[in-house]
Amino acid sequence: MNFCSVCGSASIVRKIPNGDHFERYCCEVCGQIHYQNPNIIVGTLSVWQNKVLLAKRAIEPRKGLWNLPCGFLENGETVEEGARRETYEETAAFVEIKRLHTVYNLPHARQVYMIFLADMQHEKMSETSESSEVRLFTKEEIPWSEIAFSSTAFALKKYFENPDFPGVHIGTYWPKN
Amino acid sequence: MNFCSVCGSASIVRKIPNGDHFERYCCEVCGQIHYQNPNIIVGTLSVWQNKVLLAKRAIEPRKGLWNLPCGFLENGETVEEGARRETYEETAAFVEIKRLHTVYNLPHARQVYMIFLADMQHEKMSETSESSEVRLFTKEEIPWSEIAFSSTAFALKKYFENPDFPGVHIGTYWPKN
Ligand SMILES: [Zn+2]
Numbered sequence: 211m212n213f214c215s216v217c218g219s220a221s222i223v224r225k226i227p228n229g230d231h232f233e234r235y236c237c238e239v240c241g242q243i244h245y246q247n248p249n250i251i252v253g254t255l256s257v258w259q260n261k262v263l264l265a266k267r268a269i270e271p272r273k274g275l276w277n278l279p280c281g282f283l284e285n286g287e288t289v290e291e292g293a294r295r296e297t298y299e300e301t302a303a304f305v306e307i308k309r310l311h312t313v314y315n316l317p318h319a320r321q322v323y324m325i326f327l328a329d330m331q332h333e334k335m336s337e338t339s340e341s342s343e344v345r346l347f348t349k350e351e352i353p354w355s356e357i358a359f360s361s362t363a364f365a366l367k368k369y370f371e372n373p374d375f376p377g378v379h380i381g382t383y384w385p386k387n
Numbered sequence: 388m389n390f391c392s393v394c395g396s397a398s399i400v401r402k403i404p405n406g407d408h409f410e411r412y413c414c415e416v417c418g419q420i421h422y423q424n425p426n427i428i429v430g431t432l433s434v435w436q437n438k439v440l441l442a443k444r445a446i447e448p449r450k451g452l453w454n455l456p457c458g459f460l461e462n463g464e465t466v467e468e469g470a471r472r473e474t475y476e477e478t479a480a481f482v483e484i485k486r487l488h489t490v491y492n493l494p495h496a497r498q499v500y501m502i503f504l505a506d507m508q509h510e511k512m513s514e515t516s517e518s519s520e521v522r523l524f525t526k527e528e529i530p531w532s533e534i535a536f537s538s539t540a541f542a543l544k545k546y547f548e549n550p551d552f553p554g555v556h557i558g559t560y561w562p563k564n
């Protein structure tokens with residue numbers, strides 16, 4: 211942050227505001243405190259006849275690798291709506307959310323994944339502008355060495371270990387030093 | 388947003404960037420896209436001997452009303468760490484996270500609550516700069532008409548209906564017209 215988005219001033223300093231516990235970008239001209247907080251990524255682990263829906267990424271990062279359909283939650287939508295929307299945008303599949311399956315922290319990337327277990331409503335799916343290929347995988351077919359992100363690998367592993375687990379799996383990716 | 392935080396230009400327009408599906412604040416000078424996304428609020432439903440820990444808010448909004456200890460997730464922390472930290476900041480209680488209990492959407496406020504079931508590690512607690520009073524309530528003692536937010540009311544109701552439910556309760560607040 212180089213300039214204050216409220217007043218345009220370049221007098222931005224990092225400091226702990228009164229009554230706060232964390233450093234923020236603070237404008238010394240208009241007094242605005244510019245908070246920055248983690249983002250939510252919503253997606254689905256969508257199932258059709260015991261097979262799981264994966265999308266091959268058509269865009270960076272991790273282009274060409276397989277992922278659960280997911281993306282940033284948008285203002286004004288619920289987490290379930292966002293998960294359904296992202297699944298449709300990436301795979302053209304309509305899904306019905308069953309329950310929250312995985313919460314996955316990426317503290318260094320300032321992201322929290324929320325992945326929902328979902329049922330595909332029919333077998334219709336297709337590649338999209340965001341996915342070069344879309345297909346269903348049995349447990350044995352999962353391309354473990356070509357999974358795009360640790361969040362997806364974690365959710366798939368937990369799902370296949372125990373598909374009927376009623377709770378939520380919580381995981382965290384800590385970067386290796 | 389009046390000015391670009393990257394280049395300081397006032398030429399900020401709302402438009403849908405190429406390949407995107409949503410309007411964003413876009414800088415016409417440097418090309419920066421300024422994304423704005425919902426925030427995560429983390430907190431706990433902390434239990435000691437079948438009683439639940441509530442804090443009376445010492446600050447606006449809803450000053451003087453009772454709430455589960457909670458607050459914004461910060462960059463670099465996991466949701467469990469954030470929930471423990473907020474509980475300590477608001478009630479001086481040390482708690483152990485057991486599992487995710489409630490996810491609560493506030494689409495109009497661009498917030499998603501994540502409330503964890505937790506055990507208090509001992510009975511120590513006290514008022515803080517954020518809470519004018521901190522105490523434990525039995526089910527019968529809960530001051531339903533003095534609860535600060537619908538997220539807290541939802542989580543408490545679900546908890547007392549079925550304390551041992553193993554899944555996650557998902558709720559949404561839709562503003563009345
Ligand atoms: Zn300013």
Ligand SMILES: [Zn+2]
Pocket residue numbers: 391392393394395396414415416417418419
């Ligand atoms: Zn700019």
